[in-house]
Amino acid sequence: xxxxxxxxxxxSGLPNKKIFDLPDTDLILYEGFFTKEESDYYYDIxxxxxxxxxxxxTVYDKTHVIPRMVSWYxxxxxxxxxxxxxEWTPDLLAIKSKVEIETRLRFNGVLLNLYxxxxxxxxxHSDRTENFGPDQIIASVSFGETRPFRLRHxxxxxxxxxxxxxxxxxxxxxxxxxxxxxEHHIPKTAKDILPRINLTxxxxxxxx
Ligand SMILES: O=C(O)CCC(=O)C(=O)O
Numbered sequence: 001x002x003x004x005x006x007x008x009x010x011x012s013g014l015p016n017k018k019i020f021d022l023p024d025t026d027l028i029l030y031e032g033f034f035t036k037e038e039s040d041y042y043y044d045i046x047x048x049x050x051x052x053x054x055x056x057x058t059v060y061d062k063t064h065v066i067p068r069m070v071s072w073y074x075x076x077x078x079x080x081x082x083x084x085x086x087e088w089t090p091d092l093l094a095i096k097s098k099v100e101i102e103t104r105l106r107f108n109g110v111l112l113n114l115y116x117x118x119x120x121x122x123x124x125h126s127d128r129t130e131n132f133g134p135d136q137i138i139a140s141v142s143f144g145e146t147r148p149f150r151l152r153h154x155x156x157x158x159x160x161x162x163x164x165x166x167x168x169x170x171x172x173x174x175x176x177x178x179x180x181x182x183e184h185h186i187p188k189t190a191k192d193i194l195p196r197i198n199l200t201x202x203x204x205x206x207x208x
Pocket of ligand 1: 113
């Protein structure tokens with residue numbers, strides 16, 4: 001059985017835009033942003049043709065291999081970008097262009113994450129590194145297995161945790177002060193699930 005060429009593996013939501021009414025965040029979800037056919041195509045291409053790498057994370061002087069595979073693309077014209085980095089592929093540029101037209105924003109980098117199965121996930125964090133600035137805007141595209149994306153406010157305990165199932169072909173825009181005030185997380189699961197690919201488009205401003 002060739003699981004990954006089975007186009008009925010994943011269902012996608014109907015085209016639908018939802019603006020969340022939450023404090024300290026501008027969060028917009030577009031379910032079915034990519035059609036089922038587009039999503040199946042991109043899932044298959046990205047899964048098989050991306051150069052997936054392991055990555056390390058150092059916490060309190062201990063270095064761990066993170067439980068997911070990653071791949072990074074960035075405009076070479078971006079000041080400070082690695083000149084030997086990967087070239088954007090036509091498919092990544094097509095995905096980026098569709099996201100840019102809808103959001104009316106421009107992105108110059110993308111981090112691809114591959115969650116191979118339920119043992120892969122990402123712990124609570126916000127995306128605040130010196131190369132992105134404090135309130136970076138992130139456009140997050142998902143293909144493949146639906147995984148719950150959890151968000152929690154960093155200081156307001158009265159605000160409940162939000163859980164958004166990121167279905168095949170979804171776009172989630174995180175803007176405003178989301179990264180300053182909120183953390184996000186993809187929990188691991190004991191369920192037997194298929195891979196998920198997530199692309200986070202970013203506006204990289206390197207400190208030179
Ligand atoms: O997979 C996701 O939806 C989230 C990825 C993420 O948190 C990150 O790349 O920082």
